[in-house]
Amino acid sequence: MHTLIKNAKVMGPQSFTGDILIADGKISALGRHLFAPADATIIDAKNNAVLPGLVDVHVHFREPGFDQKETIKTGAAAAAHGGFTTVVAMPNLDPVPDNVIDLRQLIKKNHSDAKIHVEQFAAITKGLHSNDVADYQALKDAGALGFSNDGVGIQDAATMYQAMQAAARVDAPIVAHIQDDGLMAGGVISTGTKAQAFGLPGINHVSESAQLARDLTLAEATGVHYHACHVSTKQSVELIRDAKARGVNVTAEATPHHLLLDYEHIPANDPNYKMNPPLRAEMDRLALLDGLEDGTIDMIATDHAPHTAEDKAGDFSTAAFGIVGSETAFALLYTSLVKSGRFTLDQLIQWMSTNPAKAFGLPAGTIGIGQPADLTIIDLNKQYKIDANTWLSKGKNSPFIGREVSGQVLYTLADGQIAYEEENK
Structure with a gap:
């Protein structure tokens, strides 16, 4: 053909x-x-x-278990609408793909229901919330691209150390949601002026950077490929930069929303601006952009997180964390970062296609014979205005509607x- x-x-x-x-x-x-x-x-x-197909290493397709939010079919269609040809789905599902049977069934459905390539992460620990590390060799043999508990930070250092040792043995990445629950303090928005204005409990930046410092130390000791999800703070960028200088095998991603928005952009107590990690200060956003430019941040990933309208109803205190991103990422970044002259289109292609493919060993990211x-x-x-009515995702939760x-x-x-x-x- x-x-x-x-x-x-x-x-x-x-x-x-x-x-x-x-x-x-x-x-x-x-x-x-x-x-x-x-x-x-x-x-x-x-x-x-004509670009090499975009690659997103961080999406939530919600199936099985949360089909009312998204399905593999709708999530993959949304990704294709956004120009993505390869995505990697997170395992915070029900059942959790922490065993060979459930993982194989999920991978089979990824292949049957999607018109693009949908790779799959398996869980770091059984059930996500336990300290019982899964069987990585069996899961990798069954098709897992790597291991993540995204949505749940690994709270126990000994568990993360064991997980990194096991992943290193099978040459697979640990893909980390970096969050120390003890430092979250029930927060729903970043600490700062908006938390004060809205009377909401804040999330301190150290809840991310403190756990990242721990993980980078463990990654250096084990030699594992450690991937930091949705990096959001200046301190985290500095920690990753220093770790790379020491030769730690670390890659990192930033999301479009953390690159383009900070908490001063939040106009009201609007849950479409509620995500985890939260929108940080301007200095954090600028540090992420600098980190992209100097190679500290390797790639851009959407953290596409669809929710129902009911999930995102109310305000910051009641609504679910997360926004969609598959269908808006490229246009937002091209408009804000390339057309503005901050970066080139070639750089954006590197961050949205070439680099994520290379970091995770995916056959994508280049245009060439064979x-x-x-x-x-x-x-x-x-030129157009972002309109949720045109989206193929079930989720309509985004602060960028109308831009x-x-x-x-x-x-x-x-x-x-x-x-x-x-x-x-």
Whole structure:
């Protein structure tokens, strides 16, 4: 089966303008005026940008157990709408994929229900909340990409040390939700002016950085690949920078919302601004941007966290933590960081495709002959207002609704097959 993408403006390290020929899910030729068989699917890119498919190593698809919030099918469709061809799903599900039987069933459904590549993390500990480390060799053999208890910080240092030793033995990453519950103090918003203005209990930045300091020490001792999820504080960036300088095998991600918003942007006691970790101070947001620029932060990941309207009703004191991000990430970041001149499009591609693929050993992130035909075609000049009614996710919980952005995904192809096509091209 063949597909020919004509008039492509390929972006990234292998940039050129021309055609892309796809055969049996892989890129078979790059060049000008390529010939395709008579039965080939023809896509005219119309000189729009063609990027290596975006890669998101942090999504919550909620199935099984919480299908009212999202399903694998709706979550994958939303990711494709946002230009993502590969995502990695978190294991805070019911049942938790902490054993081979449940993990295999989940991976099978990821493959059957998604038009993009959905990889799966298994749990660090059984049931997420225990100190009983799972069988990593068996889970890796069953298809786990790595191990995470996202949503739950590992509170016991001995458990994390044991988990890192076990993960190192099977050459798999520990993907950490960094949170010391004893320092959370029942907080629902970052400490600072907005917590005071709204009369809400605050979350101190040390609840993240203190546990991160512990984990980096343990990672250095074990040699494990340690990945820090949704880094949000200046202190955390400094800790990771220092650890990398010492040779610790650490990678880190930041979310679009922590890069673009700080707590001074919260207009009211609006739960669409409630996430964990919370929006921090401006100095933290700026430190994250600097960390991206100097390589301390390796990648951008959405932490796509859909909830029902009921879950996000009320205010900060009652609503669930988390926002959606799959369908808005690229346009928000391109508009705010690239069009503003802060970064280049090539840098954004590195952070949203090349680097996450490389860090987790995924066959993605580049456009080249013989590579999987995972491609995203984007009209970078298309301006529009973010509208939740156009989303394919079940979740509509976002502080970015109504924002003017540029960069509309026209096509998303995974293994050469169209996973998303914009109707109003």
